[in-house]
Amino acid sequence: MDGTTLIFIFNIVSAGLRTGTPLLFATIGELITERAGVLNLGVEGMMLAGALAGFAVSFSTGNPWLGVAAGMLAAGVLSLLHGLVAISLRGDQVVSGLALAFVGRGLTAVLGARYVQIRDVPRLPNIEMPFLNDIPLIGPTILGPLFGRQNIVLYLGFLLVPLVWFFINRTRAGLNLRAIGEYPAAADAAGINVVRLRYFYVFVGGMLAGLAGASLSLAVTPLWIEDMTAGQGWIAVGLVIFAGWDPWRAALGSYIFGALRRLPLDLQSVSWLPFASNPILGTWLSMIPYLFTIVALMFSSREAARKRLGAPAALGVPYVRGERGL
Amino acid sequence: MEQKRLFRLFIFALIAALILVACTGGGGDTGTTEETGQTETEGTTETGGEETTAEGETLTVQGFDGEVQVTIPTIEEGKTNVAFVYVGPIGDGGWTFAHNQGRLYLEENGNNVHTAYLESIPEGADAERVIRSLARQGFDVIFTTSFGYMEPTAIVAEEFPDTAFIHISGQKKNDTNFGNVFGAMEEMKYLAGMIAGAKAAEDGSKRVGIIAPWPIAEVIRLSNAAALGMRRTCPDCIMDIRWIFTWFDPVKEREAAESMLDAGATVIITGADTPGPVQAAADRGFTGIAYDSDNACAGLESNCLTVPYWNWGPVYLDIVEQVQAGTWQPEDFYGSTADGMLGLFGFMEGQTPYPSVPESVIPEVQEVLQQMLNGEFTRFDIFSGPIMDNHGNLVVPEGVSLTQSDLEGLTEGYMEAFGITGREPCTICMNFLVEGFDPTAEIPPLD
Numbered sequence: 001m002d003g004t005t006l007i008f009i010f011n012i013v014s015a016g017l018r019t020g021t022p023l024l025f026a027t028i029g030e031l032i033t034e035r036a037g038v039l040n041l042g043v044e045g046m047m048l049a050g051a052l053a054g055f056a057v058s059f060s061t062g063n064p065w066l067g068v069a070a071g072m073l074a075a076g077v078l079s080l081l082h083g084l085v086a087i088s089l090r091g092d093q094v095v096s097g098l099a100l101a102f103v104g105r106g107l108t109a110v111l112g113a114r115y116v117q118i119r120d121v122p123r124l125p126n127i128e129m130p131f132l133n134d135i136p137l138i139g140p141t142i143l144g145p146l147f148g149r150q151n152i153v154l155y156l157g158f159l160l161v162p163l164v165w166f167f168i169n170r171t172r173a174g175l176n177l178r179a180i181g182e183y184p185a186a187a188d189a190a191g192i193n194v195v196r197l198r199y200f201y202v203f204v205g206g207m208l209a210g211l212a213g214a215s216l217s218l219a220v221t222p223l224w225i226e227d228m229t230a231g232q233g234w235i236a237v238g239l240v241i242f243a244g245w246d247p248w249r250a251a252l253g254s255y256i257f258g259a260l261r262r263l264p265l266d267l268q269s270v271s272w273l274p275f276a277s278n279p280i281l282g283t284w285l286s287m288i289p290y291l292f293t294i295v296a297l298m299f300s301s302r303e304a305a306r307k308r309l310g311a312p313a314a315l316g317v318p319y320v321r322g323e324r325g326l
Numbered sequence: 327m328e329q330k331r332l333f334r335l336f337i338f339a340l341i342a343a344l345i346l347v348a349c350t351g352g353g354g355d356t357g358t359t360e361e362t363g364q365t366e367t368e369g370t371t372e373t374g375g376e377e378t379t380a381e382g383e384t385l386t387v388q389g390f391d392g393e394v395q396v397t398i399p400t401i402e403e404g405k406t407n408v409a410f411v412y413v414g415p416i417g418d419g420g421w422t423f424a425h426n427q428g429r430l431y432l433e434e435n436g437n438n439v440h441t442a443y444l445e446s447i448p449e450g451a452d453a454e455r456v457i458r459s460l461a462r463q464g465f466d467v468i469f470t471t472s473f474g475y476m477e478p479t480a481i482v483a484e485e486f487p488d489t490a491f492i493h494i495s496g497q498k499k500n501d502t503n504f505g506n507v508f509g510a511m512e513e514m515k516y517l518a519g520m521i522a523g524a525k526a527a528e529d530g531s532k533r534v535g536i537i538a539p540w541p542i543a544e545v546i547r548l549s550n551a552a553a554l555g556m557r558r559t560c561p562d563c564i565m566d567i568r569w570i571f572t573w574f575d576p577v578k579e580r581e582a583a584e585s586m587l588d589a590g591a592t593v594i595i596t597g598a599d600t601p602g603p604v605q606a607a608a609d610r611g612f613t614g615i616a617y618d619s620d621n622a623c624a625g626l627e628s629n630c631l632t633v634p635y636w637n638w639g640p641v642y643l644d645i646v647e648q649v650q651a652g653t654w655q656p657e658d659f660y661g662s663t664a665d666g667m668l669g670l671f672g673f674m675e676g677q678t679p680y681p682s683v684p685e686s687v688i689p690e691v692q693e694v695l696q697q698m699l700n701g702e703f704t705r706f707d708i709f710s711g712p713i714m715d716n717h718g719n720l721v722v723p724e725g726v727s728l729t730q731s732d733l734e735g736l737t738e739g740y741m742e743a744f745g746i747t748g749r750e751p752c753t754i755c756m757n758f759l760v761e762g763f764d765p766t767a768e769i770p771p772l773d
Contacts, residue, residue: 262584
C-alpha cells in the first residue's frame with residue numbers, strides 16, 4: 001500500500017470515529033432502555049432536545065460542559081414523559097415514542113429559532129496528542145493521523161462502551177437491569193422495584209441521547225440548525241437491533257455508519273478506481289446504513305431470529321404486577 | 327401474541343420512517359426538489375402569520391410518517407393579503423430563512439399589506455390543497471417558494487383567476503394570473519469564485535473546493551460560474567467538487583468540506599444550506615464562502631470570504647405594489663444583479679469586505695460588481711465562449727454565448743415532463759463542468 005492509499009483509509013476511519021460518536025451515544029442509550037424492557041422510538045426528538053439545550057446553555061454560560069449537562073438533562077426529562085406513558089400508564093410504547101420524536105422536533109424548532117444565527121458557541125475541546133507521532137513505527141503512520149487531534153467526545157465513547165458492557169454483564173445492578181427486561185415478574189418476585197428501575201433506565205437512555213445531541217451541536221458540527229440530526233436518531237434505533245443489544249457491536253456499527261457517510265465523498269476524487277469513482281456508487285453507499293437497518297429489522301421481526309439476536313423478552317410489554325405472562 | 331403484534335407494528339413504523347428519511351436526505355429546503363425526484367416530508371408543519379386574529383380552516387397534510395395539521399391563516403379585511411408557502415422551516419438559516427426575511431421586508435415597507443406564511447409544506451398533492459385553501463381564504467397574492475410547487479401552483483392558478491400566483495425558481499406561467507420569478511445567482515457565484523481564486527493563490531494551495539447538492543442545471547450553472555470566476559483571478563487554480571445529494575444534512579455537508587480539505591483545498595465554497603462547511607475550513611485556519619442569506623457567516627467573520635445571498639424583499643414589494651396598482655402582468659422574471667435581488671456580502675452598499683479577503687482582489691471584484699449593477703456585465707458575458715470543459719473539449723465556441731434556455735438546462739425532455747411551453751429548448755445544455763474543475767470530476771447521473 002502506498003502513501004496515498006494509507007491517507008485515504010485514515011481519512012475515512014478518522015471521519016468514521018468522529019461522526020460515528022454521536023450515533024454511538026444514542027445507540028448505547030437506546031440499548032440500555034431496551035434492555036430494561038422499554039422501547040423508546042423518540043431518540044430523534046431527544047437528540048434534538050439535547051443538541052439545542054447543550055448549544056443554548058454553552059452559549060449563555062460560556063462553558064460547554066454545562067451545556068452537555070443541560071443537554072443530557074433536557075433529553076432525560078423528555079424521556080421521562082415517555083416513561084410515564086410506557087411504564088405507569090401502560091400505553092402503547094410505539095405511539096408514545098413516535099409522539100416524543102415529533103414533540104422534540106417541534107419544540108426545538110420553536111425554542112431554537114433565536115440560536116440559528118449563532119456560530120461562535122464555546123465547544124468541547126479537541127485533544128491534541130502530538131507525542132503520538134514520536135512512537136516508533138506505528139506512531140507517525142497510524143496513531144498520529146488517527147488520534148493526533150480528535151475531539152474529547154471520541155474518548156468518552158471509547159470509555160463508555162466497555163463500561164456499559166461491564167455494567168450490564170458483570171455487575172449485580174446490571175443483572176437487575178437484564179432481569180426487568182427479560183422477565184419482570186421474576187424480578188419483581190425477587191424484590192426488585194420494576195417500575196422504579198425502568199424509569200431510571202429510560203432516564204439514562206434519554207440522557208445518553210441528550211449527550212449524543214450535545215456532542216453534535218458542541219463538537220462534530222458546532223451549530224444549531226433546526227432538524228440538525230437529520231435522521232440519526234432513527235438510525236440509532238435500528239442499530240440497536242443490528243447490534244443484537246450488545247454494546248461492542250453497537251460501537252462497531254456506529255463507527256462503520258459514520259465512515260459510510262464519508263466514503264462516498266472521498267471516492268468521488270479517486271481517479272485510479274474508475275468504477276468506484278463513479279459518484280452514482282456513492283448514492284448506493286449512502287444507502288447502506290438504511291438498508292442494513294431494514295434488513296436487521298426484517299430478520300428480527302421473526303420470533304426465533306429475535307431470540308437468537310438477543311432481544312430482551314419483555315421488550316415493549318408494560319409490566320402489570322400479578323398478570324400472567326412476561 | 328400481543329407482544330408480537332406490537333413488535334410488528336414497531337418494525338413497520340421504523341421501516342416506514344427509514345424509507346422516508348432515506349428518500350428525503352433529512353428534509354430541508356430546496357429550490358428544485360422535485361426535479362431531483364425527491365419528495366419533501368416534514369414532521370412539524372406549523373402555521374405562522376402576523377396578527378392572525380381568528381382561527382382559519384384546518385387541513386391535514388401528510389408529514390414525516392404521520393399526518394400533521396395545518397391551520398390556514400386568515401386574511402385581514404381592507405388590506406392586500408399576501409401569503410407565502412415555504413418548503414422548509416424558517417429557522418433553516420438558509421433558503422427559507424432568506425425568503426422569510428423578504429416577507430418581513432414586504433410587511434414593513436408595503437403600504438397596507440398583511441402577510442402570512444405556512445412553513446415546511448411538503449411538495450406535491452398536499453401543497454396543492456394548501457395553496458387552494460389559501461386562495462379560497464381570500465389571499466390576493468400567493469408566493470410559492472420551492473421548485474416542487476410549480477405544478478400545484480399552476481393548477482390552483484387556473485381555478486382562482488382573481489388571485490395572483492408567483493412561483494419561485496420554476497419556468498411555468500399563464501397569461502392572466504400566474505408568473506414565475508428567479509434570479510441570476512450565477513453572477514454572484516462568479517464574483518465569489520474570483521475571491522476564492524485569489525485566496526487560494528495567496529494560500530499557495532491553488533485548490534478550491536465546492537459543495538454541489540444535486541446534479542441539476544441550477545447547481546451546475548452556479549458551480550461553473552464559480553469556477554470561471556476562480557480561473558479569472560487564478561488561471562492555474564483547480565476546483566474540486568463533492569456531490570452530496572441533499573440540500574440539508576449538517577454532518578454530510580461538513581464531511582464534504584473535510585474531504586476536500588484533506589485533498590488539499592484551502593478555500594471551500596458551499597452550495598448547500600448550512601454554514602458548517604465554512605466552519606470546517608475555519609477550524610483548520612482556512613476560509614470558506616457560505617450561501618443564501620446575508621448573515622450566513624455571522625460568527626465566522628474572520629474565516630469567511632463572502633456570502634452570495636438572495637435579497638427577495640424588493641422583488642416581493644415590487645410585485646405586490648404592481649398588483650395593488652392593477653398593473654401586474656404574469657411573466658418569466660429572471661432577475662439579474664441590476665434588479666437588486668442579489669447580493670455579495672461585503673461588497674454591497676454600506677458593507678465592508680471580511681478581513682480575510684485578499685486586498686489585491688477587492689478592486690477587481692468591486693469593478694465587475696459595478697458593471698453587473700449597471701447591466702454591462704451579465705450572466706451571458708460569464709458564459710460566453712470560448713469555454714472548454716474539464717476534459718479539454720470545446721463546449722462553447724468563440725463568439726457564442728449561452729442562451730437563457732441553455733443556462734436553465736431546458737432540454738426537450740425536461741420541458742415535456744413539466745409541461746413548459748413558450749420557451750426554446752436548449753442547444754448547449756448546462757450539463758458540463760468547465761475547465762478549472764479537477765479533470766477527474768464528473769457530473770453523476772441524477773436517476
